[in-house]
Amino acid sequence: MSEDFLKAAMAAKEAAAELAPLPRAPKDAALRAIADALVARSAEIVEANALDVRRAEESGTSAYMIDRLRLDEARVRAVADAVRQVADLPDPVGEVIRGGTLPNGLELRQLRVPLGVIGIIYEGRPNVTVDAAALCLKSGNATLLRGSSSAYESNTVLVRIMQEALADTEVPAGAVQLVPGQTRESVKELMRARGLVDVLIPRGGASLINSVVEEATVPVIETGVGNCHVYVDADADQDLAIEILVNAKAQRPSVCNAAETFLVHAAVADAFVPRALAALAAQGVTVHGDARIAAYGDDVVPAGEDDFLAEYLSLDIAAAVVDSLEDAVAHIRKYGSGHTDAIVTRSVGASRRFVALVDSAAVAVNASTRFTDGGEFGFGAEIGISTQKLHARGPMGLPELTSTKWVYTGEGHLRTASGTVIASGEAAGA
Amino acid sequence: MSEDFLKAAMAAKEAAAELAPLPRAPKDAALRAIADALVARSAEIVEANALDVRRAEESGTSAYMIDRLRLDEARVRAVADAVRQVADLPDPVGEVIRGGTLPNGLELRQLRVPLGVIGIIYEGRPNVTVDAAALCLKSGNATLLRGSSSAYESNTVLVRIMQEALADTEVPAGAVQLVPGQTRESVKELMRARGLVDVLIPRGGASLINSVVEEATVPVIETGVGNCHVYVDADADQDLAIEILVNAKAQRPSVCNAAETFLVHAAVADAFVPRALAALAAQGVTVHGDARIAAYGDDVVPAGEDDFLAEYLSLDIAAAVVDSLEDAVAHIRKYGSGHTDAIVTRSVGASRRFVALVDSAAVAVNASTRFTDGGEFGFGAEIGISTQKLHARGPMGLPELTSTKWVYTGEGHLRTASGTVIASGEAAGA
Incomplete structure (x- = not known):
């Protein structure tokens, strides 16, 4: 030294x-x-x-x-x-x-x-x-x-x-x-x-x-590495989901609580993905999608493993279609960084399962990932976000x-095999 | 692997x-x-x-x-x-x-x-x-x-x-x-x-x-390394101090919350040390003391740095005379393991200062160090003692x-530069 x-x-x-x-x-x-x-x-x-x-x-x-x-x-x-x-x-x-x-x-x-x-x-x-x-x-x-x-x-x-x-x-x-x-x-x-x-x-x-x-x-x-996900459930309010997704990705892309991947339940992919692609494109976001996402748009860039692992911190987002909430959780466990992951759903059951199964510092239900922040949580200040x-x-x-x-305070407390004894001073008088 | x-x-x-x-x-x-x-x-x-x-x-x-x-x-x-x-x-x-x-x-x-x-x-x-x-x-x-x-x-x-x-x-x-x-x-x-x-x-x-x-x-x-101290203050009830010291050392010497060193304020050394040496000897404890302790008894083994650092886990204890509470704290900071340190005193002021200045997992006031234990604290079970x-x-x-x-739950909460906005679905309708 x-x-x-x-x-x-x-x-x-x-x-x-x-x-x-x-x-x-x-x-x-x-x-x-x-x-x-x-x-x-x-x-x-x-x-x-x-x-x-x-x-x-x-x-x-x-x-x-x-x-x-x-x-x-x-x-x-x-x-x-x-x-x-x-x-x-x-x-x-x-x-x-x-x-x-x-x-x-x-x-x-x-x-x-x-x-x-x-x-x-x-x-x-x-x-x-x-x-x-x-x-x-x-x-x-x-x-x-x-x-x-x-x-x-x-x-x-x-x-x-x-x-x-x-x-x-x-x-x-x-x-x-x-x-x-x-x-x-x-x-x-x-x-x-x-x-x-x-x-x-x-x-x-x-x-x-x-x-x-x-x-x-x-x-x-x-602290700080954030590969955050937005999962759009089969029971999602899709209008809400579009706005949450756009906010989570584009409101401030350079920060750790910005979304880097979205996952869509297959049951709503036909309705949701085209609207999501349009809304993201309107914000200048490039979507890196798996084959099932790519089927909905010509501008989708093919995504590899690296995309799902990426913390872009830019106007890029990875995307995939999943067949169940459990598959979404498995994807998040495999690729996520344990920072913040969101579910958009109207279902109490789905939100309960997602909250229980996702092993991250924060889980958002029907809210943007951007709220994981000491200031937003009312801490007044923040030294970082632990992952x-x-x-x-x-x-x-x-x-x-x-x-x-x-700190423990007594009045001569002694520990014995049969329990606590209070010192009397008599033993000490010997 | x-x-x-x-x-x-x-x-x-x-x-x-x-x-x-x-x-x-x-x-x-x-x-x-x-x-x-x-x-x-x-x-x-x-x-x-x-x-x-x-x-x-x-x-x-x-x-x-x-x-x-x-x-x-x-x-x-x-x-x-x-x-x-x-x-x-x-x-x-x-x-x-x-x-x-x-x-x-x-x-x-x-x-x-x-x-x-x-x-x-x-x-x-x-x-x-x-x-x-x-x-x-x-x-x-x-x-x-x-x-x-x-x-x-x-x-x-x-x-x-x-x-x-x-x-x-x-x-x-x-x-x-x-x-x-x-x-x-x-x-x-x-x-x-x-x-x-x-x-x-x-x-x-x-x-x-x-x-x-x-x-x-x-x-x-x-977990677990315990070089615990008992400090006998100038204002100690000496009868209590003898019993606490003997209990902390000898009740079960092989455990991490047993005392391994005692420190005595110089103002009470003449009165306290001879009694402490006799009480410890009666329990078969060997005292490894500094020169000031050794002056009180022929059986005191001269103590070196190693003794003050030792976790004996046996019927041995190191000992020193200190000139002030602050010197006792300095000794504990230098040689202690940050497990448990006790003060015996009648003085509120001395106990406040000792508690504030000793940087250990537990500080005991007028009680044996042996109480630092998950069972004693009411935890029901203990996986170890973190130091x-x-x-x-x-x-x-x-x-x-x-x-x-x-976990945070909203109804379409979005974060914007000017504060939270609730998603209306209108932006998504575009």
């Missing part, structure tokens, strides 16, 4: 221990100090960002990626506003989740506590640097941030400004750390820093997430950034 | 999909069928176990380990009784944890669902084979069991009996699988079966758990063997 990395990780670990027991008020004050500093020093941020943008332009990065990278004064203000919104959210730390008095009189409570040090590996825009740090800070966690090297100048200045803002607060400045260096080695160090880092959250495409899962010894929460089953599944808000601790 | 392993893992995965949607009644019936079959076929089990025992004796295994390995008719009946107790526990699957109606009218529920396929790697006694399978089955999960090769004959027969018992029930027989073969390679296959196995729970010593964490690509729940922070921390009962699923 390099000296630079170890220094940053140790600083985060020490800060985490100081930050964990803080109540809400000093954490909120620290977040507001960060927001103020970001606005006050936005010129510095924009200047550093310009270096990243210029380098990206020189290396021929696409206009779309450059737009994601770019920060201007208005975007910095928006980032600061988001930090203030996090300050306004309730603090999950200290919440009593379960508890009571045991039959032997021990008072037992299970409390939410911070996880400790959270490593974030992300490809995205530099605003993630601030968003992630703010959510982790609010939930009492220190962060070790490893952003895209393409945003290194921006991230360096953003973290420096956050640390300097924290210096005048009760939150230790070390609670926000950028992983030093832009090397691949620094990602590996973060992934294998067991004992220093409590959890790793990779945010990015499937290849990033796979490499983290493969190499990490630190526990990982997988794994351990710890957190689906949109992750502040409570998902916590662990728990059991 | 070997063909044998793949076959067992695929069978478990298919069974998991069938098992997951089953309600409570058929699962309880299946558990009772297993219990009945174990009792009815106990002679077969004892016979197979005798082969394991003989091999262990021939290879010079200690009498203690052989006792752990041995099954007789009475022990088989106890195993079957434990299965019946699991049948009597409430089913966590389907429980609605959170939910409500969102402002836009979407009905949102978060339900408990099974994890899927759980891999269990264990060193322990063959009864773990049945206990673990029963807890997983009750919570709707299939199991891939990899026990100690020293118990392979016993485990093979136990799993065969369970599978044959399941054949007459609604639970698929494939829900309980033994990992084929006794090779080290088969452990590795289990650890790297991402996509086939959802969670891995290693039960055993620190070296087993470390090797699993190092090599696994399947998410792991770490990590993700997913589950502390004793793990049936709810800890579940994940969750979000």
Whole structure:
């Protein structure tokens, strides 16, 4: 482990221990100090960002990626506003989740506590640097941030400004750390820093997430890959189904809760598929269909296995006709990513079966897949959408950034083979 | 991946999909069928176990380990009784944890669902084979069991009996699988079966758990290493402290919630330490103390770093004098395993600070560490005690063997840039 990395990780670990027991008020004050500093020093941020943008332009990065990278004064203000919104959210730390008095009189409570040090590996825009740090800070966690090297100048200045803002607060400045260096080695160090880092959250495409899962010894929460399905049942209201399908695919195709495949029950294919193809074409969507879908339209591109596995994130959608709800479920289990899958049906029985059989983070009934989102669910903020089953599944808000601790309080409770005994002091008098 | 392993893992995965949607009644019936079959076929089990025992004796295994390995008719009946107790526990699957109606009218529920396929790697006694399978089955999960090769004959027969018992029930027989073969390679296959196995729970010593964490690509729940502390505060009731210390150390030294170190505030060391040494000596406990402890007794063995790190699991305890509660916390953070740490104090302030600063799965106030246990906490059963922070921390009962699923139900809910719109069918009429 390099000296630079170890220094940053140790600083985060020490800060985490100081930050964990803080109540809400000093954490909120620290977040507001960060927001103020970001606005006050936005010129510095924009200047550093310009270096990243210029380098990206020189290396021929696409206009779309450059737009994601770019920060201007208005975007910095928006980032600061988001930090203030996090300050306004309730603090999950200290919440009593379960508890009571045991039959032997021990008072037992299970409390939410911070996880400790959270490593974030992300490809995205530099605003993630601030968003992630703010959510982790609010939930009492220190962060070790490893952003895209393409945003290194921006991230360096953003973290420096956050640390300097924290210096005048009760939150230790070390609670926000950028992983030093832009090397691949620094990602590996973060992934294998067991004992220093409590959890790793990779945010990015499937290849990033796979490499983290493969190499990490630190526990990982997988996020974000969404191969979402819309299944149009034999009993569907077809008008509803068309609108849900179009919304799920086309309202914002680049996000993980957009639909990537639709499945149609054979009993309604004749009526539904031609209308679906027309409605999707009207939105500029290319349909990659199996042979039974292709029979309904000349513009259908033949679909292979890769199409059913694809997270297009574009105006493309795969499609197939299925002979039963169970076949739709089997297709989703085989090709899906366990993010969000929707059924459109009027049948209570069909919706019950679909909900029970589909093994995904979210199941939508007569609603667009686009609602799987921390903001829509009322979480106020979201660090990502987990597609794994351990710890957190689906949109992750502040409570998902916590662990728990059991506390039990007695008056000299001792455990014996025949049950609890309360210490009398007599045995000790010997 | 070997063909044998793949076959067992695929069978478990298919069974998991069938098992997951089953309600409570058929699962309880299946558990009772297993219990009945174990009792009815106990002679077969004892016979197979005798082969394991003989091999262990021939290879010079200690009498203690052989006792752990041995099954007789009475022990088989106890195993079957434990299965019946699991049948009597409430089913966590389907429980609605959170939910409500969102402002836009979407009905949102978060339900408990099974994890899927759980891999269990264990060193322990063959009864773990049945206990673990029963807890997983009750919570709707299939199991891939990899026990100690020293118990392979016993485990093979136990799993065969369970599978044959399941054949007459609604639970698929494939829900309980033994990992084929006794090779080290088969452990590795289990650890790297991402996509086939959802969670891995290693039960055993620190070296087993470390090797699993190092090599696994399947998410792991770490269990069981307990280096528990008893801290005797300046404000402790010393009579209580002696009894708690003796109970935590000596009532059952071989378990993970037994105390392995005690720390004494310097202000009470003169009064407390001589009494503690006498009380521990009376129970046959050897004290490994720092220089300040050694000053109080000739029988104190000098303690090094290794002693403070040790999980003795024997009649040994490390000890040190500390100058403050904060020094006690620093010691626990440095050497502890994050299992259970206790404070003995009359001071509300000291107990508040200790609870806030100690970062462990459980913190005990004026009670023995021995109460950190699923049975004592009222869980009815326990698959292990998690000492990590993700997913589950502390004793793990049936709810800890579940994940969750979000379900949202609408009437044509669409997401737009300006908020939710309910599909009218008009757009679809185009």
